[in-house]
Amino acid sequence: MLNWLSRLFLRRHEVAPRRRPATASPVRVTHDDKTITVRDGAEVSTLAWADVASVTVLTTDLGPFEIDLFWVLSDRDNRSFLTIPMGADGEHALLQTMQVRLTGFDNMAVVEAMSSTGNGVFQIWPAAELV
Template sequence: MLSWLSKLFRRHREALPQGRTASAVRVSHDDRIITVDSGAGSVATLLWSNLANVAILTTEAGPLQMDLFWILSDRDRRSALTIPMDAEGEHALLKAMQARLAGFDNMAVVEAMSSTARGIFQIWPAQML
Protein backbone atom coordinates (compact mmCIF):
# COMPACT_ATOMS: atom_id res chain seq x y z
CA MET A 1 0.00 0.00 0.00
CA LEU A 2 1.42 3.35 -1.06
CA SER A 3 4.93 2.11 -1.73
CA TRP A 4 6.04 5.64 -2.66
CA LEU A 5 5.36 6.78 0.91
CA SER A 6 7.31 3.82 2.29
CA LYS A 7 10.24 4.71 0.04
CA LEU A 8 10.11 8.31 1.23
CA PHE A 9 10.26 7.22 4.88
CA ARG A 10 13.08 4.78 4.15
CA ARG A 11 15.06 7.47 2.35
CA HIS A 12 14.52 9.91 5.25
CA ARG A 13 15.74 7.31 7.75
CA GLU A 14 18.80 6.31 5.68
CA ALA A 15 19.91 9.92 5.36
CA LEU A 16 20.92 10.51 8.98
CA PRO A 17 23.30 13.45 8.99
CA GLN A 18 26.81 12.89 10.21
CA GLY A 19 26.95 13.35 13.98
CA ARG A 20 23.32 12.35 14.60
CA THR A 21 22.62 9.05 16.32
CA ALA A 22 19.49 6.97 15.94
CA SER A 23 16.77 7.27 18.56
CA ALA A 24 16.72 4.93 21.57
CA VAL A 25 12.90 4.97 21.45
CA ARG A 26 11.15 1.75 20.40
CA VAL A 27 7.52 1.51 19.39
CA SER A 28 5.55 -1.69 19.03
CA HIS A 29 1.93 -2.58 18.52
CA ASP A 30 -0.43 -5.49 18.31
CA ASP A 31 -4.14 -5.72 17.52
CA ARG A 32 -5.05 -4.08 20.83
CA ILE A 33 -2.35 -1.68 22.00
CA ILE A 34 0.47 0.66 20.95
CA THR A 35 3.51 0.68 23.25
CA VAL A 36 6.35 3.19 23.34
CA ASP A 37 9.55 2.37 25.26
CA SER A 38 11.63 5.52 25.76
CA GLY A 39 14.86 3.56 26.06
CA ALA A 40 15.42 5.33 29.37
CA GLY A 41 13.15 3.25 31.59
CA SER A 42 9.67 4.60 30.88
CA VAL A 43 6.97 2.82 28.89
CA ALA A 44 3.72 4.40 27.69
CA THR A 45 0.74 2.72 26.07
CA LEU A 46 -2.41 3.64 24.19
CA LEU A 47 -5.23 1.32 23.20
CA TRP A 48 -6.09 1.37 19.50
CA SER A 49 -9.74 1.63 20.58
CA ASN A 50 -8.96 4.88 22.44
CA LEU A 51 -6.92 6.44 19.63
CA ALA A 52 -8.72 9.57 18.44
CA ASN A 53 -6.09 11.80 16.91
CA VAL A 54 -2.87 11.40 14.92
CA ALA A 55 -0.69 14.41 14.14
CA ILE A 56 2.91 15.10 13.22
CA LEU A 57 4.89 17.73 15.11
CA THR A 58 7.69 19.32 13.12
CA THR A 59 10.49 21.43 14.55
CA GLU A 60 13.33 23.45 13.15
CA ALA A 61 15.90 21.32 15.03
CA GLY A 62 17.02 19.24 12.02
CA PRO A 63 19.22 18.02 10.55
CA LEU A 64 21.43 17.34 13.59
CA GLN A 65 18.47 16.45 15.82
CA MET A 66 15.24 14.60 15.11
CA ASP A 67 12.67 17.12 13.92
CA LEU A 68 9.61 14.95 13.12
CA PHE A 69 7.42 13.34 15.79
CA TRP A 70 4.17 11.39 15.68
CA ILE A 71 1.67 12.57 18.31
CA LEU A 72 -1.05 9.98 19.01
CA SER A 73 -3.70 10.99 21.53
CA ASP A 74 -6.81 9.53 23.10
CA ARG A 75 -10.39 10.78 22.89
CA ASP A 76 -10.19 13.23 25.79
CA ARG A 77 -6.57 14.19 25.00
CA ARG A 78 -5.45 13.23 28.49
CA SER A 79 -3.05 10.62 27.21
CA ALA A 80 -0.67 10.99 24.28
CA LEU A 81 2.27 9.13 22.81
CA THR A 82 5.13 11.05 21.25
CA ILE A 83 7.16 8.97 18.81
CA PRO A 84 10.19 10.26 16.92
CA MET A 85 10.11 9.22 13.27
CA ASP A 86 13.46 7.49 13.66
CA ALA A 87 12.20 5.24 16.47
CA GLU A 88 12.67 1.52 16.02
CA GLY A 89 9.33 0.07 14.87
CA GLU A 90 7.97 3.40 13.64
CA HIS A 91 7.70 2.24 10.03
CA ALA A 92 5.62 -0.80 11.06
CA LEU A 93 3.37 1.53 13.09
CA LEU A 94 2.91 3.76 10.04
CA LYS A 95 1.83 0.76 7.97
CA ALA A 96 -0.60 -0.30 10.72
CA MET A 97 -2.10 3.19 10.93
CA GLN A 98 -2.53 3.32 7.14
CA ALA A 99 -4.33 -0.03 7.23
CA ARG A 100 -6.46 0.57 10.34
CA LEU A 101 -7.40 4.25 10.19
CA ALA A 102 -9.89 5.10 7.46
CA GLY A 103 -9.14 8.56 6.11
CA PHE A 104 -5.47 8.52 7.14
CA ASP A 105 -4.03 11.52 5.25
CA ASN A 106 -0.83 10.37 3.51
CA MET A 107 -0.43 13.71 1.74
CA ALA A 108 -0.34 15.49 5.12
CA VAL A 109 2.48 13.10 6.12
CA VAL A 110 4.41 14.10 3.00
CA GLU A 111 3.80 17.79 3.72
CA ALA A 112 5.04 17.36 7.31
CA MET A 113 8.17 15.57 6.15
CA SER A 114 8.87 18.43 3.75
CA SER A 115 8.55 21.09 6.42
CA THR A 116 11.58 22.84 7.91
CA ALA A 117 9.57 25.00 10.32
CA ARG A 118 7.80 24.31 13.59
CA GLY A 119 4.25 23.13 13.03
CA ILE A 120 1.56 20.52 13.62
CA PHE A 121 0.09 18.57 10.73
CA GLN A 122 -3.25 16.84 11.25
CA ILE A 123 -3.01 13.31 9.86
CA TRP A 124 -6.07 11.52 11.17
CA PRO A 125 -8.95 12.53 13.37
CA ALA A 126 -11.42 9.82 14.32
CA GLN A 127 -13.88 12.64 14.79
CA MET A 128 -13.68 16.38 14.59
CA LEU A 129 -13.11 17.56 18.16
Protein backbone atom coordinates in the same frame (compact mmCIF):
# COMPACT_ATOMS: atom_id res chain seq x y z
CA MET B 1 58.65 2.91 -10.03
CA LEU B 2 54.85 3.41 -10.06
CA ASN B 3 54.22 0.23 -8.12
CA TRP B 4 53.24 2.25 -5.05
CA LEU B 5 50.53 3.97 -7.11
CA SER B 6 49.07 0.73 -8.42
CA ARG B 7 49.14 -0.77 -4.92
CA LEU B 8 47.29 2.27 -3.62
CA PHE B 9 44.45 1.84 -6.09
CA LEU B 10 44.34 -1.94 -5.93
CA ARG B 11 44.42 -2.08 -2.13
CA ARG B 12 41.34 -3.68 -0.66
CA HIS B 13 39.53 -1.37 1.63
CA GLU B 14 37.95 -2.85 4.69
CA VAL B 15 34.35 -1.87 5.06
CA ALA B 16 33.76 -0.11 8.34
CA PRO B 17 30.81 -1.45 10.33
CA ARG B 18 27.69 0.66 10.08
CA ARG B 19 27.29 2.88 13.07
CA ARG B 20 24.09 4.21 14.43
CA PRO B 21 23.88 7.97 13.74
CA ALA B 22 24.35 10.20 16.78
CA THR B 23 20.80 11.49 16.30
CA ALA B 24 19.20 8.03 16.20
CA SER B 25 16.38 7.67 18.66
CA PRO B 26 16.65 5.28 21.63
CA VAL B 27 12.85 4.97 21.52
CA ARG B 28 11.20 1.69 20.49
CA VAL B 29 7.56 1.46 19.44
CA THR B 30 5.66 -1.82 19.17
CA HIS B 31 2.03 -2.60 18.56
CA ASP B 32 -0.38 -5.49 18.39
CA ASP B 33 -4.10 -5.75 17.66
CA LYS B 34 -5.06 -4.03 20.91
CA THR B 35 -2.33 -1.62 22.01
CA ILE B 36 0.57 0.59 20.97
CA THR B 37 3.55 0.61 23.33
CA VAL B 38 6.41 3.12 23.42
CA ARG B 39 9.58 2.34 25.38
CA ASP B 40 12.10 5.09 26.08
CA GLY B 41 14.69 3.57 28.37
CA ALA B 42 12.89 2.50 31.54
CA GLU B 43 9.78 4.54 30.73
CA VAL B 44 6.92 2.61 29.11
CA SER B 45 3.71 4.21 27.77
CA THR B 46 0.74 2.47 26.16
CA LEU B 47 -2.40 3.51 24.35
CA ALA B 48 -5.18 1.20 23.24
CA TRP B 49 -6.04 1.34 19.54
CA ALA B 50 -9.69 1.76 20.56
CA ASP B 51 -8.73 4.99 22.39
CA VAL B 52 -6.75 6.59 19.55
CA ALA B 53 -8.73 9.64 18.46
CA SER B 54 -6.07 11.77 16.83
CA VAL B 55 -2.76 11.40 15.01
CA THR B 56 -0.69 14.56 14.65
CA VAL B 57 2.82 15.19 13.38
CA LEU B 58 4.86 17.93 15.05
CA THR B 59 7.88 19.29 13.20
CA THR B 60 10.68 21.55 14.38
CA ASP B 61 13.37 23.61 12.70
CA LEU B 62 16.17 21.63 14.41
CA GLY B 63 16.95 19.26 11.51
CA PRO B 64 18.91 17.80 9.93
CA PHE B 65 21.26 17.21 12.86
CA GLU B 66 18.57 16.72 15.49
CA ILE B 67 15.32 14.75 15.40
CA ASP B 68 12.81 17.19 13.99
CA LEU B 69 9.62 15.19 13.49
CA PHE B 70 7.40 13.59 16.14
CA TRP B 71 4.24 11.50 15.86
CA VAL B 72 1.67 12.26 18.56
CA LEU B 73 -1.19 9.81 19.07
CA SER B 74 -3.79 10.95 21.58
CA ASP B 75 -7.12 9.90 23.05
CA ARG B 76 -10.38 11.85 22.83
CA ASP B 77 -9.74 13.82 26.03
CA ASN B 78 -6.04 14.48 25.25
CA ARG B 79 -5.27 12.94 28.64
CA SER B 80 -3.36 9.99 27.25
CA PHE B 81 -0.95 10.33 24.40
CA LEU B 82 2.14 8.77 22.88
CA THR B 83 5.00 10.76 21.39
CA ILE B 84 7.17 8.89 18.91
CA PRO B 85 10.24 10.55 17.40
CA MET B 86 11.10 10.00 13.76
CA GLY B 87 13.61 7.19 13.49
CA ALA B 88 12.28 5.29 16.50
CA ASP B 89 12.70 1.55 16.16
CA GLY B 90 9.34 0.27 14.89
CA GLU B 91 8.15 3.65 13.55
CA HIS B 92 7.82 2.45 9.96
CA ALA B 93 5.77 -0.62 10.94
CA LEU B 94 3.47 1.59 13.03
CA LEU B 95 3.01 3.98 10.10
CA GLN B 96 2.06 1.09 7.80
CA THR B 97 -0.45 -0.19 10.35
CA MET B 98 -1.99 3.26 10.84
CA GLN B 99 -2.38 3.64 7.06
CA VAL B 100 -4.39 0.41 6.96
CA ARG B 101 -6.19 0.58 10.29
CA LEU B 102 -7.23 4.26 10.49
CA THR B 103 -9.79 4.95 7.79
CA GLY B 104 -9.21 8.38 6.29
CA PHE B 105 -5.53 8.51 7.28
CA ASP B 106 -4.15 11.53 5.38
CA ASN B 107 -1.03 10.37 3.54
CA MET B 108 -0.66 13.75 1.83
CA ALA B 109 -0.47 15.44 5.23
CA VAL B 110 2.30 12.99 6.13
CA VAL B 111 4.20 13.93 2.97
CA GLU B 112 3.68 17.61 3.76
CA ALA B 113 4.95 17.12 7.32
CA MET B 114 7.97 15.14 6.14
CA SER B 115 8.79 17.98 3.74
CA SER B 116 8.60 20.64 6.43
CA THR B 117 11.81 22.33 7.56
CA GLY B 118 10.19 24.58 10.14
CA ASN B 119 8.02 24.39 13.22
CA GLY B 120 4.62 22.98 12.36
CA VAL B 121 1.62 20.91 13.42
CA PHE B 122 0.03 18.58 10.87
CA GLN B 123 -3.26 16.84 11.58
CA ILE B 124 -2.95 13.38 10.02
CA TRP B 125 -6.00 11.59 11.32
CA PRO B 126 -8.83 12.81 13.52
CA ALA B 127 -11.70 10.59 14.58
CA ALA B 128 -14.91 11.30 12.66
CA GLU B 129 -16.55 12.91 15.73
CA LEU B 130 -13.68 15.38 15.98
CA VAL B 131 -13.81 16.61 12.39
